[in-house]
Amino acid sequence: MAFTRKAQTYSSSINEVTIGTGDKAVTIGGSNVMPLYSFDAPLKNKIAIGAEITDSGVDRTLPGIASYYEGADTIAEIAKRASEMPGADFVALALNGADPNGENRPVEECVEIAKQVSDAIDVPLVITGSRNVEKDTALFSSIAEALQGKNVLLVSAKEENYKTVAASAIMAYGNKISAESAVDINLAKQLNVLLSQMGINPESYVMNVGSAAAGYGYDYVASTLDRVKDAALAQNDAMLQMPIITPVSQETWAVKESIVSEEDYPDWGSRESRGVDMEVCTAAAVIAGGSDAVILRHPQSIAAISGMIADLM
């Protein structure tokens, strides 16, 4: 008897969330099949890739990054260059310098940088904060106001500050947020419930369910992503149908493989190619697990992942 293939489609689907404005706005989510199962049904939207820059520019100690950004010196020039990176759909500005335990860049300066970046690009803008709850609450509120109507995505609101961040970013100024739950699936759902109980429209936020570099507890990320997609699609759990964004680069460029020098570890070879490998394999894994958008740093990683997505769509 001939084999008859049955498509595994679901009556439920992931929400669609749009970031940015105009022709280059990006919509993520929308699919009603397991991640990348384009053989079951066409994927509604392409998985989006963000090119990461930081408030202090880019890491020019890596030759590939230095050459790509050559001649781009101001934050606006750097942002413009990032927005033109082949394979990238949006720019992700990481306000690492805002961290009170680091450079502690004041909110006003961060807002100014965010405005310069926003003005320099025509693709959507995603902004990641300092990861300090208090600072980010103030930061996201001010940025949301300064970039009112630009439909930027602020990453991320947490259990401690979701009310303030959602009220200002979404309700007052019409931007988007992600809800961060650090590999805690019950918290991921709870945050979505709390946001929905505030009356926030589900098309106004995404999830960041956490990430880890491959080999650094990634198995927890994998099982979290699997369980989220199973609940969202197979169990039609409306409180887990938000699309997922994963800031990959901040994890993968902070692990030993991407940091130690070739002089110290000659057997390991070039630091840059190690870092790219970590970034590519982690990004590929989170996309296979169900991430609808990833943030990456290196042009080579972005080229590799955008090629992978194009082949699998």
Next chain:
Amino acid sequence: MAKFVVIGERIHCISPTIKKAMEEMNPEPIIKRAKEQIEAGATYIDVNIGPAEKNGPELMKWAVKTIQEACNNVPLALDTSNRAAIEAGISVYDRTNGKPIVNSADAGDRIENIDLAAANDAIVIALCSKAGVPSDNDERMVYCQELLERGMNEGMDPSDMWFDPLFLVIKGMQDKQMAVLDFIGQLSDMGLNSTGGLSNVSNGTPKYIRPILDAATVAMAMCRGLTSAIMNPCDARVMETIKASDIIKNNFLYADSFLEI
């Protein structure tokens, strides 16, 4: 596994308010009662118009349209012994949020309701009985097989046949309770869906006792694999028990606010 399906039983012609509203075709009391049940967590709303020998088809059509139009096309169970009325109800039914349920068929006089469900791509509640209460689980299983065979011959997907083991009243049939639960386990082992009139178990007990018995029964039955119940969703104790049991069965992901959603 899918979440437990609650079929709200409160639109029933035994209720004086509903009976009057149906006689007068007055939509307000019926819509109000549908909305209360949906708000309380019902997935399906049962519409019991009684035998309605005089105007069954007309009344069911009116009830289906009235409730679905007012309640975002909530899926309905069409509950009457009047077959023409069920067919008429299905003819105006909107399937956006789920197939209609034919309530109900049995292995006796009402076996043709299986054919009706099959012909209309509906779900059917199949009572594992013929005439009166089956004496034991062997008898229940014979009826179950008859019903299943009939449905499959008519081209039904077995998942659209929700088998009713017949919940029995505790006060009077206390010694039969575990057998009913065992039978639910047998249905579940066969991969079949099941449902039943939950509050039968607490019939005749004091009002404050009823939710306690209903809640304990539904938890024990869900543990054995019960997938649905026809019940009063406005009973908070029973609903909380069902939600908690869905969590324990991993049918629904836990979040601190799980009772609120």
